[in-house]
Amino acid sequence: MKDKAYELVIFDWDGTLMDTVGKIVSCMQHVAQELMLPIPTEQQIRDVIGLSLPKIMPILFAGYQNHQQIIDCYRRHHVANEQPTPLFEGVESLIINLHAAGYQLAVATGKGRDGLDKVLALTGLGQYFHATRCADDAKSKPHPEMLHSLLSHFNVAADRAIMIGDSIHDLTMANNAGMASIGVSYGAHNEARLKTLNPRAIVDQPLAIHDYL
Template structure:
């Protein structure tokens, strides 16, 4: 069967990398460091995938903007102190290698910083696996479509032949804004209900289901 997609773009945190709890705990700890009330798990997990400044504004809405750099510094301190303990979801390496063997272009579009993504890729020995990557600090953050549009231009891929895969409504809104189809996964940050509103091609509850669909339909 002919391939449906030339370019497959993955979100990182909560989609390939099992970092949801680390992000939430780091945000809560950063708030406490500054003498603030820690955001709830629900509020902190909602911002996963957003750029850091937008995420902090949502998670701690009462914090004056002039304190964002301080809060961001404490967040990064806690995140990088424990990032080595986090790894890929089970089955992710095999899934990505099977897609590479079919000659799809693979990319990452993430709300992480360039430093954060590069360190994460190195930690899981994937610095050469992806054909392209975009981070929130080098382009516009989600759900602005810029990072996806840039990846499509880089590979000459049409929106209809580009697939976005993510675990948050920000990822699915990013795909919609760029005119691309999307797949939602529910094992990351956002729950099933809000993801369904974006009418994804698939809602995958585990990596095995995602891999099976991609090998059969992508």
């Protein structure tokens, strides 16, 4: 077996492990409609996926002051939409294989703690992640606080850790932490946008991630 280039592998959640982009777009547009706000386009919403909700709202709804009302409405819609959201094909095998190979695994996501804990339980993947950080624990991406916290938790140097994500916000966060990254082109942002952040690699399906670790 080849030597591991990295000890710690940190994953984003939405659009990287779970196919949630369509659900996020739909919920955000329904919220705008309910509150009689200008409805953002799919591309506008895709552009901000990965950021925390408090950071997203001033971008999508700049002319509306009560951002907390939008956040509350969004969370209500998201919870009410009980349609199961699938993991991307290959994700479960990838996580199980990396765990078995001895990698330390973590999550760094813009989701809130309640939402993250729920999907970790529903998917059964929670048992494989040794630590998680979310928007309730630290500053929003692209600030590197989540990654710094995980490096400290595992006592791992930045050059021995790698961030996996589907958005420029994930990759910018990794760059800000002095950490390598891998972009996935099947989520919120396409290959051309991800390339601008100089990731170690860009992959078009989850199982290919293991090749770069």
